[in-house]
Amino acid sequence: MFVFKGWTRSVGISALTLALWMVSTGGALAAPTVKFAAPPWPGVTVKTAMAQRILEAAGYDTHVTNASWTIALQGVARGDIDADLGIWMPTQKSTVEPMVKSGKIDLLVKNVPDAQYDLVVPDYVWNAGVHSIADLNKYADKFDHRIYGIEAGNDGNQVMIDAIKNDTYNLGDWTLRPSSTAVMLTAAGRKIDDKEWIVFLGWKPHWMNIKYDLKYLKDPKQIWGGGSVVYTAVNPTFEKKNPNVIRFLKQMVVSSDIQSDWVYDYGYKHESADEVVDRWIKNNMDMVAQWLDGVKTADGSGPALAAVKKELGG
Incomplete structure (x- = not known):
């Protein structure tokens, strides 16, 4: 009986603590954080900023680690990083393929299928x-x-x-x-x-x-390994635990022409990544809608697309 009462008292204290914490924070639980890595390449920089901006508008927190592509990929394999949007294949095959076969990373989608x-x-x-x-x-x-x-x-x-x-x-x-x-x-x-x-x-x-x-140039001997693609790599544990984010990342696919436009504005005209991202999202909400099909806000309260439109316009 004593144990039961103690348990009841602990639950009461915990409930009171949670209630006070919710009042102090406005009643919202901390937003989940999605951790990206990006090598210092302009295309991946802008593409990652694009994903961050959309997820943040949908209620997520995000963080990006800038590192060489090998270090970034190792971070995904360890679970320190959730996703990397800049995996070039087949040129990185010798490093990437063993990680895939061992189950340390998953190649989620060809985010640029015509690279x-x-x-x-x-x-x-x-x-x-x-x-x-x-x-x-x-x-x-x-x-x-x-x-x-x-x-x-x-x-x-x-x-x-x-x-x-x-x-x-x-x-x-x-x-x-x-x-x-x-x-x-x-x-x-x-x-x-x-x-x-x-x-x-x-x-x-x-x-x-x-x-x-x-x-x-044509390559009849295929020393370059045939056509190139850019993959999104994710940590398998993150993939299983975050189906909503994974749905978005899996649907975030662009043509090389579109990403080249981003890189031109950012890498050649030297606009900030934020400028490039915000303008493009506002002017291309139809494509953003495809990326967010079936995706909800971080708290699950509604469609992510509505939240993105409310914050970024379009």
Whole structure:
């Protein structure tokens, strides 16, 4: 009997404490927090900000960790991070596939199903007859036997380093010049302005596809692994416990052209991610509605779309 009374008293104290806490906080439970990771790439930066803005309007808290893509993915595998919207396949396959097979991460959806990562040339080089990687060595002198790459250690660089080492496409006496993405694009822009020949690593989504008229070279030997896609990776435990957020993330799919527009405004015109996100959401509520089909607010009180429209307009 004594135990029963003590239990009753504990429940009463707990109920009183909860009641006082709810009064002090306006009666609302703390909003769930969705934790994202994003490597320092403009496309992923804006896309992640887009997801954050929509979820926050729906009542969630969000947090983003900026880190290299390998560290970000490791965070997802550990459960420190819930989702990463920037997994490029097949270029990151060697790292990603073992994590998927071991159950440490899930690849939820192809959020950019028509991405591309290959060698590119300006349109005037294409018009001169360079349509394939196999055509490069015919015009080696015009290219100075050089391919322009990005940061050392990047998977795309390695594809071409291996091709040179193995004399694939007769590129054995070529060199790859690694640099930062910004330096590579500056060099490309200068040569394009002067109508000089250049071949470099290109990808979409990216503003380079809007600023310049580029052609992606055919790859008959498929050293680049075929067509590229960008995945959303999630932690499996988070996926099971948060079906509402997962429904949104699974439906948040864009074309490379749309994301290239985001990257152009953010990465080339240097608008803030918030400016790009808020304007796009307001002007594209029809697509946001597709992303939020069947998704509720964080407290489950109503459709998330209504909350987003109320806060962001459109």
